[in-house]
Amino acid sequence: MHEDRMRLANRAKVFKALGHPSRLLMIEALGQGEKCVCELRELVGSDISTVSKHLSVLKEAGIVRDERRGTSIYYSLRMHCVTSFLACVRRFFEQQLEEQFVFMKDLRKNDRS
Numbered sequence: 690m691h692e693d694r695m696r697l698a699n700r701a702k703v704f705k706a707l708g709h710p711s712r713l714l715m716i717e718a719l720g721q722g723e724k725c726v727c728e729l730r731e732l733v734g735s736d737i738s739t740v741s742k743h744l745s746v747l748k749e750a751g752i753v754r755d756e757r758r759g760t761s762i763y764y765s766l767r768m769h770c771v772t773s774f775l776a777c778v779r780r781f782f783e784q785q786l787e788e789q790f791v792f793m794k795d796l797r798k799n800d801r802s
Contacts (some may be wrong), residue, residue: 709746712747714732719766722765725763
């Protein structure tokens with residue numbers, strides 16, 4: 690039973706790490722390939738300490754890995770399946786928006802009748 694709770698806690702840590710728009714933006718960028726911290730800082734538009742903290746959360750959750758090359762640190766996805774999950778979530782909301790659009794269109798059509 691204790692092992693099950695640990696597994697659930699690890700999964701919860703991943704979802705918590707996904708719970709910030711800046712981290713989601715970084716994950717989507719890393720889905721295209723590795724990036725140095727400077728590129729991620731530009732992408733997010735935050736100072737280096739804020740970006741480093743976000744990356745630390747993602748690393749602690751096992752989502753990303755880092756590699757030092759000289760004075761630069763490069764990040765890449767360790768948990769590649771996260772991009773599929775995020776794509777699924779994106780498709781869900783796109784479909785929901787389309788359904789709302791159709792609903793509103795039907796409402797307008799009925800109002801004119």
